[in-house]
Amino acid sequence: MPEVKNPIITYTGISQKIVYDDADSTILDCSIANQIPHLHECGGNGRCSTCRIRILEGHSNLSPRTLKEQQMAEFRRWDPSIRLACQCYVKGDVDIQRLVWTSSEINKLQLETIPEGEAEERAIAILFCDIRNFTKMAIENNTFDIAHVLNRFYTIIGDPILFNNGVIYQYIGDEIVGLFGISGGTREKNCRDAARAALGMYYAIEHLNHMELVDFDLRIKTGIGINFGKAFIGHLGHPKHKQLAVVGDPINTASRIQAYNKEVDGRILISEAIFKSLPEGTFEIGREFTTQFAGHEHNSKLYELKGFQETDMQLELQRSLEYLFTNKDEFAEKFYTRVFEKAPGVRALFKKNMQDQGRLLTHMLGGIVYSLSRPEHLETGLAFLGKSHARYGVTKDHYPVVLSSMMETIQEQLGDECSPKLIEAWEKALLYITNEMKKYTN
Template sequence: MHRITYSHEVTIAASDGQTLLDASIENRIPHHHQCGGQARCTTCRVQILDGLSQVSPRTPLEEQVAAERSWDDFTRLACQTRIHGDVTIRRLLHSPQDVVVLDLDELGTGSGTEERELDVAVLFCDIRNFTSQTEHSLPYDVVYFLNGHFSAAAEVVLNNNGLVDKYIGDGLLAIFGIRGEPPDVACRNAVRAAIAMQDAAQRLSPIFERDLGISLCIGIGVHFGPVILGRIGHPGKRQLTVIGNTVNAASRIERMTKQLDAPILLSESVVAHLPGALRLGAREERHLKGMSDTSVLSRCDGFTDPDPVLLVQSSFHRIAPRLIGFGTRFYAILFESHPELRPLFKNDMLVQTRMLVSMLSSLVKGLNRATEIKGGVRALGGRHCRYGAAPADYQKVADALLQTLAEFLEDDFTAEVRGAWVSVFGTISGLMLGGADAPEAEPIQAVCS
């Protein structure tokens, strides 16, 4: 047996010839692997800090990935790297933001000498009446207020494949489409993020009003168009950012939200890429400050049809602060209803619960990247099969999951939210069963008791 030490984390034992990814999974260490360990993504990448001579050479698949991204010898794919001695490694990806930033660094912007022109959706969010509201507030209270708002808003951006470009005072600039998504996907992700931001602000505002005497009311403008993506600033400290008229227009559109009494305003270029998908107010033709031409703006009140991703992400956000309690209650319901499943869980239940909520969180965050996470979900299904799970068990899990959601969400667990979770779990269970070489999943029809 060999030792794998995760920098600033833990040390585990692994068999000779075992891949770093398999060792992580076997020891219940969360480790990104969206493609399921097939070298078709780079989310499992690690840095070998010590013991490079104790790991296998790169496979042909890994050589191709490394060459395309100009990796040094110490950056490796955990799914392709087998150990033959003690090593110390560092996982490079811990969040969706890490995935986006490292992809950008490796695919042409890391050197600071290249810029790229992209068509993206730009979202600008600003707090209304921030200066007047905080004029007499203590500085640390203002910091607490801003961090609470930015934390919730940025999480929404990351969950929808966006990149938080920068914070500007009480404003936030985010971009969608930098990973090559089609225009309609980038625009839908941006609109979904805008709706979820408003939902988060409405939840947080009563808390801030009670504790700090500050209300949280935000305006959001979204525009789609070309930008230049690159690193700007002094050679010693350059920041990855986007510049161009599209960014300026998004900021100006946000400024119009107060005048038009619209929480979310969209440009015509965004609306055009989502025909029939949005509930819109009257179209307004306005002249934006600093712009020579007039712009057509539309208030957005949501999607025409329920958006399952938005409903699942928004409801999951409500239970996120209580995830361990959620996982504990889920297993209690599952084992009470189906005691025959209890022997399948041989680990310490606290460890199992942490793995559950980590997996659930990753799946919810990956709903906008279905094609990318498909391999990882299939691999998860294969592991469940080896543990002894049967296809019929997925329906039992669905029943327990929905019942737990109903308890935790209470009145917020509407028919639409329930339908969204049923749809999402049906898709995920189908992929898992595919990974177990079992027939495709029947549509989940669980009924909450």
């Protein structure tokens, strides 16, 4: 088919049309050049699949799949309409739809690695979190919007699962179940992710109690149990309604560990399997318990998780995101005002709309915090960002200016929520990000 000069790419959903005028650009490059938010966690390397798009019209107007894309499509059982934006070039008009946007959508991509119609044994960490007496509390309190509180609750307890590369398996009544490591990862990483998610949930609930529910004289109490072990995972069920199913003793045990909180008035209990998966001295542990769960012939040892002994950078960053980006536009505006005050010459490097630029920046920062739980893609993602910044005319000298402006804006935005641990975590993270980017700058 003859190539069309300057084809049009239509982004369905945002109804934006752009002219494709550089044959060396992939669709991902076009999105970035036109300030269209488009996830690209691995930086266009055909490894993460977050840039995937659905081709709604003009499928034959794209370059064929590259080898990387072909392998990914086969492994994840994609139909031909799904393409990797970082791997395809345009020869004629196309209508596309970006498919991955939220953290929950990224995490769900792991489900594509699970077999259809059969179960496979995988070693995973399992987290059960239950709200005590929530239903009773909801019935007794007509003074506030229970639907609002419920939605807030599910968001704040779901986010820590998603932030830590976990998958929300199911909601059962007042309980949420998260799985960590269903598509791989080391035992240590998966257990650490689950423990970090548990602490993130606990802190978020405490914050909700102290800030939002205090006027209602209400207090949400949670019990969290975590376990690690081999479970059977598959997409099972009726041929027309298959769903993710995870079965095995470690799952039941995680549920019982959660329930054991009630007996000991605990908050977070971890199994010995979790405790032993991380180097000694990692966890701050409170009480220890020994119990025999129904159906088990052996005793189980449980540990009360209080925190990490050393500051966990990811936990601190995750905790701060909600307060930091409550008003993303305001954050970005304050940040860029500082940068331009410190280095007025830098202003000329920004050619496009500054409000859109600010949104891309905060989205990217949130994404980086989030992808710290998938470090395999982070380095290539930052390399890509570093190379594009070199093209924008950014030099090594600019990085310290951006770093100090960012730290000042973070401290201002966090206000009372700011703590030395948070500052330490953000400094460490930003130093890592900018050092990685700087490697590609003159």
